[in-house]
Structure formats: C-alpha cells, structure tokens
Amino acid sequence: MARPNRFYDVIRIGPVQVGSHYDGRGRTKHTAACTAPGCGFSADYRDRSAAELAARTHRCSP
Numbered sequence: 001m002a003r004p005n006r007f008y009d010v011i012r013i014g015p016v017q018v019g020s021h022y023d024g025r026g027r028t029k030h031t032a033a034c035t036a037p038g039c040g041f042s043a044d045y046r047d048r049s050a051a052e053l054a055a056r057t058h059r060c061s062p
C-alpha cells in the first residue's frame with residue numbers, strides 16, 4: 001500500500017507506528033499503523049492522543 005509521504009512526528013509504540021500528516025485540506029490527521037507482518041492494522045484519527053491510545057492498546061490479530 002502506498003502511504004502518504006508527508007508524515008511527521010512519527011513514533012513507534014510496540015509494533016505500531018503513529019504519524020501525523022496533513023490531509024491536503026488544511027486539516028491534520030493522525031494515523032496508527034501496525035508494522036507487524038500479516039497484521040495490516042491501520043486507522044486514521046482526528047486526535048493525536050486517540051492515535052497514540054490506539055497504538056498502545058493494539059493487539060495484533062493472528
């Protein structure tokens with residue numbers, strides 16, 4: 001999957017990376033994406049804290 005190449009403030013919490021990016025419409029979105037092979041979890045959040053919380057509580061599905 002192609003990812004927007006504009007992420008900033010990328011951090012890693014366990015296997016999950018959280019990054020913020022502009023959506024091109026003047027708003028900022030926050031994405032949490034799991035890097036574990038075969039997991040495929042990724043989601044967008046409007047709040048940075050929500051994305052970080054999702055990353056902290058994420059459990060990989062088998």
Ligand SMILES: [Zn+2]
Nearest residue numbers: 034036039060
């Ligand atoms: Zn995962």
